[in-house]
Amino acid sequence: MVTGHHRPTRLLIDTQSIIENVANEVARLPKGRELFAVVKADGYGHGAVETAYSAKKGGASGFCVALLDEGLELREAGLTEPILILGTVDPMYIDLLLKYDLSVTAATKKWLVEAAAQLNKLNAGVSLKIHIKSDTGMGRIGFTSLEETLEAVEIVRENPLMEWEGIFTHFSTADEADVSYFKEQETKFRELIEKLPEQPRYIHSENSAAALWHPESPGNMIRFGIAMYGLNPSGGKLEDTYFLKPALSLETSLIQVKEVEAGTGIGYGKTYTAAENEWIGTIPIGYADGWLRHMQGFSVLVNGKKCEIVGRVCMDQCMLLLKEWVPEGTKVTLVGENSGETVTLQMVAEHLSTIHYEVACTFSQRIPREYK
Ligand SMILES: Cc1ncc(COP(=O)(O)O)c(C=O)c1O
CATH class of the missing domain: 2.40.37.10 (Lyase, Ornithine Decarboxylase; Chain A, domain 1)
Structure with missing residues (x-):
């Protein structure tokens, strides 16, 4: 390919910083808890594949993406670890999920019914790995009531073409000093876990902010995103609990x-x-x-x-x-x-009245990424 690197403008990504940020977090995790690196949106602008390989060196045992295509990109790059798609995927693409061994999020009963029909039609001989999403207060995707969520668990458990691989929730205020709403969400998730008929392979609730400031949250896996890139999830409102190195x-x-x-x-x-x-x-x-x-x-x-x-x-x-x-x-x-x-990216974010997450994702593909 001749296009791509013929300009002085470039994003320099220090992969060693990513490795260290992951390794520091892995060292802090309670025994038995794993780290999945969140590399959606092209690794928050840093490059998904390079970030994933660096995170793996730092001790990540799996990856999270938002879209099917992002999961496919990691597989095509040769990564063989578990990959969870955090968004929903149209059941018409289940053949790709199976072929590339990608785990998917189930967020509605309608999706589960359509997925079951598609799995029957495909008759592929492998089961679809499913993580059930519990919406404990983010108000985005997921099952809201305890009953609904437990019903979803049963639907998946009873279907031999589905494998119940995980259950998870997402916190909306883990990066804030006021912990009251965080605690409400956490309590709901704990209640759900206590009512489960059995433990799936993965239970997860922590994003970077929860991993930093609420490391006692339920689960045996964390979904580590922004802090892996060396950025404070709260944008500086809360102190880093250890030194993060911007990449x-x-x-x-x-x-x-x-x-x-x-x-x-x-x-x-x-x-x-x-x-x-x-x-x-x-x-x-x-x-x-x-x-x-x-x-x-x-x-x-x-x-x-x-x-x-x-x-x-x-x-x-x-x-x-x-x-x-x-x-x-x-x-x-x-x-x-x-x-x-x-x-810092935080200074850029403040100038734009936004957050560093958005700034990093906004750098266009026209800027070449260079890795050291
Ligand atoms: C469901 C889910 N989990 C984890 C993350 C990672 O969050 P963070 O980058 O704050 O660690 C995200 C990112 O938005 C997410 O949507």
Whole structure:
């Protein structure tokens, strides 16, 4: 393939950080509890396959994705560990789930009925691995009442073409200081587990936030996402309980440096005008890369100095107000460390009034990922 790596803009992924973040968490887990690495959305923008292999080195024993295609990508890349699809999959694709040994989430009775019909039709000779999703208060997918959930368990247990592999829930406030709603969800899930006729292979409830701040939550597996990438799930509201190492940096370099005269307008709409003679540097990254128009006014690093993005961010480029002349080709760090100064994804997220999860997922595929 000739496309892909012919620009100075790149996301640098430090796989060692991913390995260490996973290994640190695995070391903290109570005996018998496993870690599944959540690599949906192309590994939160970091690259699903590379993240999965790094997580495996750190001690992950399985993976979670959101979509069937994401599970297929991991299998095609040669990963043989258990893979759970956290979203629902149309029963018409059950042949692929069976062929690629992907475990799937059951969230409604209707889905279970349709899945049973499809399994009968396929008559494949292998059973479909199912995790039942209990909605204890997230209000997203899953069985809501205890009775409904236990009925779903029975439907799966009674069907020889289905294998009841797991049961799980998802917390909505595990990253908050107020634990009252978290406790309500946890209690509901504990009550459900006590009523189960038997224990499936996997019981799981913890995301990164619960793993960090509620490690006593029920289950024998955790679904570890954002913290694996070295990001604090609460965005800094709650302290990391151990040191997380961010894996992602974003770099580019100056493609043009020019001195503009006082009064010169910069960018579309002339939203910035040079107050005096100023050094303006252009970098080849724009909103088509996921470096959004709202990044105007944010500061990035040139030789360890913070330089403001002035004028509107264009589709492919944006402009910096440099502190002084620097040569074209000088490195610019948009996220990460540069000569002792650091810009974090959290700082980008705050500038955009969002969360670092969203920022990481928004970097487009046009930016090559490089792994070290
Ligand atoms: C069901 C489920 N489990 C686990 C995770 C991982 O969460 P986190 O990245 O906060 O660890 C997610 C992510 O959104 C999820 O949807």
